[in-house]
Amino acid sequence: MGKETGFLEYEREERTYADPQERLTHYKEFTIPHAEGALKKQAARCMNCGIPYCHNGCPVNNIIPDWNHLVYEDDWKNALAVLHSTNNFPEFTGRICPAPCEAACTLNIVDEPVTIKSIECAIVDRGWKEGWVEPQVPEKHTGKSVAVVGSGPAGLACAQQLARAGHAVTVFEKSDRIGGLLRYGIPDFKMEKHLINRRAVQMEAEGVQFRTSAEVGVEVSFQALQDNFDAVVLSGGAEEPRRLDIPGAELSGVRLAMEFLTQQNKRNAGDDEVRAAPRGTLSAKGKHVIVIGGGDTGSDCVGTSNRQGAASVTQLEIMPKPPEKEDKATTWPHWPLKLRTSSSHEEGAERDWAVLTKRVVGENGDVTGLECVRIEWDGRSFEEVPGSEFTLKADLILLAMGFTGPKRRGLLDRAGVDLCERGNVKADTERYATSEDGVFACGDMRRGQSLVVWAIREGRQCARAVDEALMGATDLPR
Numbered sequence: 001m002g003k004e005t006g007f008l009e010y011e012r013e014e015r016t017y018a019d020p021q022e023r024l025t026h027y028k029e030f031t032i033p034h035a036e037g038a039l040k041k042q043a044a045r046c047m048n049c050g051i052p053y054c055h056n057g058c059p060v061n062n063i064i065p066d067w068n069h070l071v072y073e074d075d076w077k078n079a080l081a082v083l084h085s086t087n088n089f090p091e092f093t094g095r096i097c098p099a100p101c102e103a104a105c106t107l108n109i110v111d112e113p114v115t116i117k118s119i120e121c122a123i124v125d126r127g128w129k130e131g132w133v134e135p136q137v138p139e140k141h142t143g144k145s146v147a148v149v150g151s152g153p154a155g156l157a158c159a160q161q162l163a164r165a166g167h168a169v170t171v172f173e174k175s176d177r178i179g180g181l182l183r184y185g186i187p188d189f190k191m192e193k194h195l196i197n198r199r200a201v202q203m204e205a206e207g208v209q210f211r212t213s214a215e216v217g218v219e220v221s222f223q224a225l226q227d228n229f230d231a232v233v234l235s236g237g238a239e240e241p242r243r244l245d246i247p248g249a250e251l252s253g254v255r256l257a258m259e260f261l262t263q264q265n266k267r268n269a270g271d272d273e274v275r276a277a278p279r280g281t282l283s284a285k286g287k288h289v290i291v292i293g294g295g296d297t298g299s300d301c302v303g304t305s306n307r308q309g310a311a312s313v314t315q316l317e318i319m320p321k322p323p324e325k326e327d328k329a330t331t332w333p334h335w336p337l338k339l340r341t342s343s344s345h346e347e348g349a350e351r352d353w354a355v356l357t358k359r360v361v362g363e364n365g366d367v368t369g370l371e372c373v374r375i376e377w378d379g380r381s382f383e384e385v386p387g388s389e390f391t392l393k394a395d396l397i398l399l400a401m402g403f404t405g406p407k408r409r410g411l412l413d414r415a416g417v418d419l420c421e422r423g424n425v426k427a428d429t430e431r432y433a434t435s436e437d438g439v440f441a442c443g444d445m446r447r448g449q450s451l452v453v454w455a456i457r458e459g460r461q462c463a464r465a466v467d468e469a470l471m472g473a474t475d476l477p478r
Contacts, residue, residue, distance in 0.1 A: 002072035006044030012112035013038060020347045024307055027188040027268050029095075030343075034115075039122055042115045043071040049106040053333040054116060057104025059457045060087045064101060064116055071119055080127040083120060085477070088157045088456060089199060091128070092182060094121025095191045097453045098296075104333035128198070135205035138166040144470045147172060147229040149216045149411065150236035152180025153452045154443025156199065157459030158233055158466075161476055163207045165467045170229070171208060174215035177269070180237055182452070184262040187300050189307070193269065217410030231438050231466050234425055235459060236411065238444040242401040244292065248360025253367030255282055257297050257400035264304050284310040288393045290370055291315040291349075292357060293400030296342075301398045303344030313349040314392060320377050321353035356384065360397065370394045403449040415439065424448050432462040433469070440466055 003009075016032045017023065023030035034042065046068035054064045063082050070079035083090050094117055105113035127133045144167045148159045151173040163169045177183055179196040200210065214220050225232045241256050243249070260282050267273070273281050284305035291301045294317030305313045326336030345351065354375050361369035374388035405423035406412060412419070418426040418435035425434055425441040432440045442462035443455040460478070467474040 002069055003044040004048060006041070006072075007047040007107055007111065007114075010041045010045050012045065012115060013042060014115060015118050017343055017346075023189065024347055027264070027307060029189060029192050031095075033122060033125070034118060039119060040072055040074070043068040043119055045107065045114045046072075047107055047114075051106075053104040053106055054101040054114075057333055058101040059451065059453045060093075060460070061457075062086050062101065062116075062120070064114075067123060068114065068116075068119060071123065076123060076126050077130070077132055079123045080132055083123050087453075088160050088460065089153065090120050090124040091195050091199075092153060092191065093453050093456070094118075094124060095195075096186055097451060098335075100335050100451075100453075103331075103335050106333075109328055109332055133202065135202050136164050137206055138164055140166055141168065142166040142471060144168070144230045145170070145228070146231045146233060146466060146470075147225040148233045148235055149225070150180060150234070150443070150445070151175075151178035151210065151212075152235065152237055152443065152455060153182060154445075154455035154459040154462070155180070155233070155235035156203070157456045158235055158442060158463045159208050159459075160203050160206065161460055161463035162466060163203065165463070165471075165474070165476055167467070167470070169208045171210050172214045172216050172220060172225075173210065173212045174218070176213050178210050178212060181258075184265050185258055185297070185300075186265075187261060187304055188265060188268050189303060190300070193265070215410060217412075217414040222411065222414040226436075226438065230470055231440065233462060233466060234411070234415065234417070234434070234439065234441040234445050235443045235462070236406060236445045238403045238405050238424070238449040240404045240407050240423075241399065242404050244357065244360075244397075244399050244401070246357055246359055248362055248367075251360055251362045251367050252365055253362070253395060254360055254397045254399065257291070257293070257301050257398050260284075260398050261297075261300055261304060264308070282396075284308040284313075284396055286311055287395035288312045289314070289396045289398065290392055290394045291398045291400055293317070293402065294319065294351075294353070295400065295402065297402075298398075298400035299342040299344045301400055302349045303342075303347060305396075305398075306344070306347050306349070311395075312393075315345075315349055315351045316355045316357065316372070317351070317353045318356060318375070318382075319353065354382075356382070358389070360394075361391065367394050367397055370397060403444075405448060406445045417441070422448055429458070429461065430465070431469070432458075432465040438469075440469075 018030040067079040067082045099117040102113040148171045159169045289305045289310045291298045322339045326338040359371040370392045374385040375382040420426045427441040442458040464476040
């Protein structure tokens with residue numbers, strides 16, 4: 001390493017944020033990057049450990065110590081090359097990945113981990129700024145064609161790898177713009193969408209064709225894909241939402257988180273209200289908002305509600321409140337259970353744990369409140385606490401309770417592929433092949449709701465499997 005004693009000399013310094021009152025006035029990113037000199041010190045903290053557990057902690061197996069060393073040596077261009085060797089879109093993961101690599105950092109055992117995510121983001125952002133990110137056009141074409149269904153991170157990674165191998169790749173996307181949940185599920189204040197657009201330009205220069213507003217199984221026949229392409233990759237998302245099964249959940253003020261977030265992203269993109277909200281405009285302005293679900297999607301609803309001018313925001317979680325700090329002796333190098341406070345929480349929200357919702361209260365079809373009860377967990381199940389019932393005032397209830405798997409209506413009904421016991425498309429992580437000949441699956445559609453970084457990994461590995469199936473051999477990395 002460039003400085004073997006760096007972890008002893010420098011403290012961890014994370015990126016900072018703009019003031020909450022300022023950032024609540026817009027939907028732009030508000031993270032303040034490190035100064036270049038500070039980044040060199042942060043990279044110097046990488047301690048040249050004997051076994052870099054960060055490799056395994058990162059789903060795409062980023063070669064983290066290598067590009068930390070290169071940043072310390074001011075060799076940014078080679079750092080970018082190393083970073084891109086395992087990750088097609090580090091500007092996505094450098095913004096929205098929860099960084100399991102940092103949880104697995106050896107330094108995290110006795111100290112604070114290396115700022116891996118911040119350095120990753122800085123490398124790729126500098127690469128774009130310097131003009132180092134260019135299309136990688138294949139030297140020859142194979143004559144084979146592949147249809148990729150879904151343009152989220154799995155589909156984009158798979159398509160880019162296949163195009164670079166020389167195949168003719170067409171990506172089919174049901175929405176009006178590419179990106180999947182990157183486009184319409186992640187708020188702009190966490191990741192601005194010009195980042196997706198410039199990757200699309202790069203991929204088009206590499207030979208990828210995009211067909212938007214083309215839902216396979218509805219506007220486009222799945223049989224037509226099988227007839228006209230040598231392989232088909234199913235890389236859509238796990239979009240079937242978990243519903244709230246309590247009395248009153250049918251009231252108009254109970255809405256899905258993705259519907260709420262998508263509308264705002266469409267407005268930010270310049271769509272008019274009718275186009276952005278075909279089922280009716282959703283707004284938190286002046287309303288008492290309750291978000292059910294304590295994960296990242298719920299946090300995104302909190303941040304969006306506050307930007308829309310909500311009167312109050314409350315986020316509920318059915319699980320008990322996690323500890324402030326993890327027990328590193330029992331969790332490292334795995335992802336720890338601990339209390340996490342997002343930037344959206346810091347902007348203003350009440351949070352409550354171990355709460356079970358019982359009934360949505362309403363008048364004249366409108367939501368007015370939510371009846372709840374406190375529960376106690378024994379590690380496997382819960383019991384209601386007698387006499388702990390309470391009611392929260394509510395005008396808008398947003399459901400952010402996760403997803404149960406891919407939607408079957410349309411694509412999967414037409415494709416006829418086997419599903420696993422969880423309702424996902426059945427395929428292993430070696431061949432990524434489904435029960436239908438020439439049809440492959442990867443990402444959330446195969447593994448269920450997961451992280452962007454897992455989607456990129458599966459897209460890359462699936463591309464290798466498809467290339468090998470078509471050509472008999474492959475040079476694409478896993």
